[in-house]
Amino acid sequence: xxxxxxxxxxxxxxxxxxxxxxxxxxxxxxxxxxxxxxxxxxxxxxxxxxxxxxxxxxxxxxxxxxxxxxxx
Numbered sequence: 241x242x243x244x245x246x247x248x249x250x251x252x253x254x255x256x257x258x259x260x261x262x263x264x265x266x267x268x269x270x271x272x273x274x275x276x277x278x279x280x281x282x283x284x285x286x287x288x289x290x291x292x293x294x295x296x297x298x299x300x301x302x303x304x305x306x307x308x309x310x311x312x
Contacts, residue, residue: 245265247261247263247274247276248263248264248265249261249262249263250262250263250264250273250293251293251297255300255301255304256304256305256308258277258278258279258304258307259277259278260275260276260277260278260286260297260300260301260304261275261276261277261278262274262275262276262293262296262297262300263275263276264293267289270291272289272290272291273287273289273290273291273292273293273295273296274287274288274289274290274296275287275290275296275297275299275300275303277300277303277304279307284303286299286300286303286304287299287300287303
């Protein structure tokens with residue numbers, strides 16, 4: 241049986257109307273971070289794996305900015 245992964249959200253905030261959640265996990269004994277973004281159509285992983293929380297946040301904000309720039 242597969243071992244499911246449950247997110248460990250360490251930070252959550254709203255950025256330009258999108259809910260951003262930072263997930264922390266461990267890989268080879270080191271912390272890694274992912275950023276999930278909730279939007280009106282569902283959820284997306286904006287940043288799958290970063291070495292610092294700050295980089296994950298920066299890339300999640302960039303993801304939101306790019307989506308808003310593409311919308312009509």
